Amino acid sequence: xxxxxxxxxxxxxxxxxxxxxxxxxxxxxxxxxxxxxxxxxxxxxxxxxxxxxxxxxxxxxxxxxxxxxxxxxxxxxxxxxxxxxxxxxxxxxxxxxxxxxxxxxxxxxxxxxxxxxxxxxxxxxxxxxxxxxxxxxxxxxxxxxxxxxxxxxxxxxxxxxxxxxxxxxxxxxxxxxxxxxxxxxxxxxxxxxxxxxxxxxxxxxxxxxxxxxxxxxxxxxxxxxxxxxxxxxxxxxxxxxxxxxxxxxxxxxxxxxxxxxxxxxxxxxxxxxxxxxxxxxxxxxxxxxxxxxxxxxxxxxxxxxxxxxxxxxxxxxxxxxxxxxxxxxxxxxxxxxxxxxxxxxxxxxxxxxxxxxxxxxxxxxxxxxxxxxxxxxxxxxxxxxxxxxxxxxxxxxxxxxxxxxxxxxxxxx
Numbered sequence: 001x002x003x004x005x006x007x008x009x010x011x012x013x014x015x016x017x018x019x020x021x022x023x024x025x026x027x028x029x030x031x032x033x034x035x036x037x038x039x040x041x042x043x044x045x046x047x048x049x050x051x052x053x054x055x056x057x058x059x060x061x062x063x064x065x066x067x068x069x070x071x072x073x074x075x076x077x078x079x080x081x082x083x084x085x086x087x088x089x090x091x092x093x094x095x096x097x098x099x100x101x102x103x104x105x106x107x108x109x110x111x112x113x114x115x116x117x118x119x120x121x122x123x124x125x126x127x128x129x130x131x132x133x134x135x136x137x138x139x140x141x142x143x144x145x146x147x148x149x150x151x152x153x154x155x156x157x158x159x160x161x162x163x164x165x166x167x168x169x170x171x172x173x174x175x176x177x178x179x180x181x182x183x184x185x186x187x188x189x190x191x192x193x194x195x196x197x198x199x200x201x202x203x204x205x206x207x208x209x210x211x212x213x214x215x216x217x218x219x220x221x222x223x224x225x226x227x228x229x230x231x232x233x234x235x236x237x238x239x240x241x242x243x244x245x246x247x248x249x250x251x252x253x254x255x256x257x258x259x260x261x262x263x264x265x266x267x268x269x270x271x272x273x274x275x276x277x278x279x280x281x282x283x284x285x286x287x288x289x290x291x292x293x294x295x296x297x298x299x300x301x302x303x304x305x306x307x308x309x310x311x312x313x314x315x316x317x318x319x320x321x322x323x324x325x326x327x328x329x330x331x332x333x334x335x336x337x338x339x340x341x342x343x344x345x346x347x348x349x350x351x352x353x354x355x356x357x358x359x360x361x362x363x364x365x366x367x368x369x370x371x372x373x374x375x376x377x378x379x380x381x382x383x384x385x386x387x388x389x390x391x392x393x394x395x396x397x398x399x400x401x402x403x404x405x406x407x408x409x410x411x412x413x
Contacts (some may be wrong), residue, residue, distance in 0.1 A: 117192060173211060
C-alpha cells in the first residue's frame with residue numbers, strides 16, 4: 001500500500017469534499033472560509049461556473065497537444081489574449097507548468113541574452129524549489145537545505161523590509177539600494193550581472209510590499225549597466241494586489257516577468273514573458289517541455305481572464321484588500337507587531353514581548369482559526385506571519401466574517 005510522503009505536512013486538518021467561491025466543505029458538510037486560495041491560485045474562487053464550463057468543453061475536444069509537435073487554438077488564443085493585459089513591450093510568451101519552471105526559463109534567457117553569469121536576488125524572495133530556483137530563494141533555508149552545492153552565480157542584496165530593520169521605509173530603501181551598489185563594487189561586477197530578480201511583494205518572505213523608490217532604483221541601475229530587471233509576478237499577478245500586476249503600483253518597467261498561480265484558476269500553467277527581441281535571442285532548443293501550454297489549462301486561463309474582466313475582480317481585490325488590511329490592523333493584539341500588505345495579500349507578524357519573532361504563537365493562531373472555520377497559512381523566515389489570501393471574488397460580507405473570526409482568535413491565542 002502506498003501513501004503520501006510524510007513531509008507533505010498539512011497546514012489544516014481539512015479534507016475537502018467540494019468547494020465554491022470562497023467556501024470549502026469537508027466530508028461531514030462543515031463549511032470553511034478559505035483565505036488561502038490554494039496559495040493564491042484560485043483567483044476566481046473555487047469552481048467558478050465559467051471556468052468549469054470552459055474546462056469541460058475543452059476536455060471533450062482536446063486534452064493535450066504537445067506544443068512543439070502540434071498547435072491548438074486555446075494556446076494561440078491565450079497568447080493573443082495576454083497581449084491585452086501584459087506590460088507594454090512584453091509581447092512574447094513561453095508557457096510552462098510551474099512557477100519554478102518559469103523562473104528558471106527567465107534565468108536561462110537572461111544569461112543567454114547578456115552573456116553574463118551572475119544574478120542578484122533579494123533577501124526574503126521565494127522563486128521555487130527546483131535547483132536553480134531554490135538557489136535564488138532566500139525566504140527560508142528549508143527550501144534549499146540538504147542538497148548542496150547549489151547553483152553558482154547567485155548573489156543576495158537586501159530588500160527594504162522596514163519592520164525587520166526597525167527603520168522607516170525611506171531608511172530601509174536607502175540602505176537596500178546602497179548595499180546593492182556595494183555588492184556591485186565588491187562581489188559581482190555589474191558587467192558580469194545578467195539580471196536582478198525580485199518580487200513586487202515578498203510572498204513566502206512575509207508579505208512585505210516593495211515601494212516606488214526601491215523599484216525605480218533597481219530600474220535605474222539595470223538601465224545603467226545593461227542588466228535585465230526580472231519581476232517575479234507569480235503570486236502578485238492577475239489582480240492579486242489590486243492592480244493587474246504588482247509592479248504597476250510602483251511605476252516601473254520590467255524586462256521580463258514570470259507568471260503562474262492566478263493565471264488559470266487552479267490548473268497548472270505558468271509563463272515567462274519578455275519582448276519579442278529578447279525572446280528571439282534565446283538559444284535554439286533552450287525552451288520546451290511536455291506539458292507546457294496544456295490545452296485544458298489554456299482554456300481555464302482564457303475563462304479566468306474573462307471572469308476577471310467581466311466581474312471587475314481587480315477593482316474588487318483593491319477594495320476588499322483595503323478593508324481586509326484596515327480590519328486586520330484594527331484588530332491586532334499586543335502579540336502582533338506589524339500588519340502589512342497590498343491588495344488581497346495581508347500578513348500579521350507575531351512577535352514576542354521583546355520584539356523577536358514568535359513562530360509558535362503564529363502557528364497556534366493559524367491552527368485555532370482553522371478550528372473556527374477560517375483557513376489561513378503562515379509564512380516568513382521564522383514562520384511567524386499569518387497571511388490572508390482570499391480569492392479575488394471575496395465579498396465584503398466574507399471579509400467581515402473572516403475578520404470576526406480572526407478577532408476571536410487573537411483574543412484567545
